Amino acid sequence: MDSSNTQHSPGLWALAWRRLRADRVAMPALAVVAAFLLMLLLSAGGLLVADWEDEVAVSYAPPSFVGAAPAELAATAAAGAPRPANEFDPLAEELRQLRAGAGAAGTAGAALALRQTLPLGADKWGHDVVKKTIKGGETSIVVGLVAALLAVGLGTLFGAFSGYYGGLVDDFFNWFYSVFTAIPSILMILTVAAVLQQKGVLTIVLILGLTGWTGPYRLIRAEYIKHKGREYVMAADAIGASHWRRMFSHILPNVSHVALVQLSILVVGFIKAEVILSFLGFGVPVGVVSWGSMLNEAQNELILGKWWQLSAAALAMAVLVTAFSLLTDALRDALDPKVT
Numbered sequence: 001m002d003s004s005n006t007q008h009s010p011g012l013w014a015l016a017w018r019r020l021r022a023d024r025v026a027m028p029a030l031a032v033v034a035a036f037l038l039m040l041l042l043s044a045g046g047l048l049v050a051d052w053e054d055e056v057a058v059s060y061a062p063p064s065f066v067g068a069a070p071a072e073l074a075a076t077a078a079a080g081a082p083r084p085a086n087e088f089d090p091l092a093e094e095l096r097q098l099r100a101g102a103g104a105a106g107t108a109g110a111a112l113a114l115r116q117t118l119p120l121g122a123d124k125w126g127h128d129v130v131k132k133t134i135k136g137g138e139t140s141i142v143v144g145l146v147a148a149l150l151a152v153g154l155g156t157l158f159g160a161f162s163g164y165y166g167g168l169v170d171d172f173f174n175w176f177y178s179v180f181t182a183i184p185s186i187l188m189i190l191t192v193a194a195v196l197q198q199k200g201v202l203t204i205v206l207i208l209g210l211t212g213w214t215g216p217y218r219l220i221r222a223e224y225i226k227h228k229g230r231e232y233v234m235a236a237d238a239i240g241a242s243h244w245r246r247m248f249s250h251i252l253p254n255v256s257h258v259a260l261v262q263l264s265i266l267v268v269g270f271i272k273a274e275v276i277l278s279f280l281g282f283g284v285p286v287g288v289v290s291w292g293s294m295l296n297e298a299q300n301e302l303i304l305g306k307w308w309q310l311s312a313a314a315l316a317m318a319v320l321v322t323a324f325s326l327l328t329d330a331l332r333d334a335l336d337p338k339v340t
Contacts (some may be wrong), residue, residue, distance in 0.1 A: 155216025
């Protein structure tokens, strides 16, 4: 028999990718998520919005696509303009040089601001809100995605061992799960935060990841209990597959759609939770911007009628969350063996 005519059936991931490409919603959502991740990498590498802290406008400058000069900036530029020189003054040249040196920075900054185009205005410190939103996305995406991966990873690992082995192993993980769920989530978050005793992105990731694994654990455990007695698992046992291989090479791909749904839910929830942690004083440290800190600042700005920072952070969060949810839903369907 000619081996060249032998047809090989595609694997799980090849079939999933084929289904994903056929989904008209999944590919645009994938493009949006990829664009956000690329933005995160460029921002983290200093190739994008590295100058987001530059003061390019007056405080609370409104959105402007034309770059018209506000009255304050026009006054600043006029004040920094050189005065006419007195030709009979023997120190005229020296005074002109001193004035030029002293006012160079202010005049240049005012001239830059006069030409600046701010699609979403400026914040209290005169920072461009668009650049601030991009920089804030670096922190919020890392917090939401990494914390969700940690929580789903722990929940999947614990649920796999608990559901597959049962017995004393299942009893231990159920006791551990009960301890975590018996304590209100806000108290658990405060407890972990008090143990870590420091601010930072890593602290937020650990707080959310170590307290958010219970939901994935419960669902993955139930799926492993259901799948471990099925024919394909018993067939793998008959041919000598190890417990580890049965757990993670045979059962896990068939329950991965459940983990993906939990990942989508937790990414959304953790991005929002970062705002709550900022309220409680466990958010990002001073000098680090995130969508959560921007929304926190926007509360006081709304009283003054300054809506643009809130709109920028909320819009960026809504676009990412919607695209990520649509992508994970499509990926769940692509990986679900029940979907033909």
